[in-house]
Amino acid sequence: MELAGKVVIVTGGGSGIGAALCRRFAAEGAMGVVVADRDGAAAAAVAHAIGGLAVTTDVGNESEVHRLVERAKERFGPVDLFCSNAGVALGGGLDLLSAGPFASDEAWRTSWDVNLMAHVYAARAVLPSMLARGQGYLLNTASAAGLLTDLSSHAYSVTKHAAVGFAEALAISYGDRGIRVSCLCPQGVRTPMLLGIGAEMGGAAHLMPGAIEPEQVAQVVVEGLRDERFLILPHPEAGEFYRRRANDTDRWLAGMRRLRAKLYGEGPAS
Numbered sequence: 001m002e003l004a005g006k007v008v009i010v011t012g013g014g015s016g017i018g019a020a021l022c023r024r025f026a027a028e029g030a031m032g033v034v035v036a037d038r039d040g041a042a043a044a045a046v047a048h049a050i051g052g053l054a055v056t057t058d059v060g061n062e063s064e065v066h067r068l069v070e071r072a073k074e075r076f077g078p079v080d081l082f083c084s085n086a087g088v089a090l091g092g093g094l095d096l097l098s099a100g101p102f103a104s105d106e107a108w109r110t111s112w113d114v115n116l117m118a119h120v121y122a123a124r125a126v127l128p129s130m131l132a133r134g135q136g137y138l139l140n141t142a143s144a145a146g147l148l149t150d151l152s153s154h155a156y157s158v159t160k161h162a163a164v165g166f167a168e169a170l171a172i173s174y175g176d177r178g179i180r181v182s183c184l185c186p187q188g189v190r191t192p193m194l195l196g197i198g199a200e201m202g203g204a205a206h207l208m209p210g211a212i213e214p215e216q217v218a219q220v221v222v223e224g225l226r227d228e229r230f231l232i233l234p235h236p237e238a239g240e241f242y243r244r245r246a247n248d249t250d251r252w253l254a255g256m257r258r259l260r261a262k263l264y265g266e267g268p269a270s
Contacts, residue, residue: 001137001180001225004029007076009068011059011118012086014042016191017141020214021083024222026050032076036068037086059086060113065121078129081225084122085141085184087160088114092153094264100154108155115159119166127174134178139225140167144187144238148245151260171230180228186217187235210235
């Protein structure tokens with residue numbers, strides 16, 4: 001896909017990777033960029049800078065996602081590319097009896113709604129029109145944690161795995177009907193989310209050394225969309241780790257345990 005002349009929606013577009021994608025898509029000549037974010041002021045600031053449309057949206061609410069798509073169509077016409085990028089990192093931490101499966105139900109449910117169901121809602125909202133036209137593109141942001149495993153948040157990792165699985169299912173089901181699907185799986189990116197994980201959960205030491213800027217992610221995304229690659233990996237090493245995991249899962253799990261112990265210690269058990 002070439003972005004010139006296209007209508008694009010980006011959720012989580014008010015900051016971080018989403019804002020970088022909005023700016024880059026506009027620079028690539030997109031006809032219309034719709035900046036969606038639950039922080040309406042942040043979305044408005046990005047939209048103002050690029051001549052786009054800001055829509056305050058809670059992507060965990062299906063009716064709001066449908067409203068977002070309708071607003072985009074009213075302003076610019078049919079949506080060519082939906083970037084389902086918004087995500088949350090909740091329920092993390094290193095305490096073995098308060099984090100992981102012991103994180104609150106609210107943290108698990110919100111993670112599920114935003115990190116997975118938002119992709120489902122996006123597909124429901126745009127696929128009928130895309131299928132009728134015989135073309136369209138879905139870019140779903142997951143995470144390298146969806147290919148591997150995050151060390152500090154089970155809720156994040158599990159829902160990102162689900163996001164990767166859903167993107168694969170979309171590509172299989174609709175790939176012969178003119179629908180292209182890509183799954184963006186970055187590791188550490190210097191965004192408010194990553195900095196928040198480090199400050200609140202004490203669990204970002206494994207991501208910070210190789211962290212890149214959101215603009216670098218946007219560059220790789222443009223290249224990946226142009227090539228219509230399914231997996232878009234701003235950190236190429238994630239692909240190598242993914243292969244190692246598949247080749248010898250037990251060895252990979254043992255290595256991840258060693259890495260967690262090296263970075264964070266065994267963690268308190270009470």
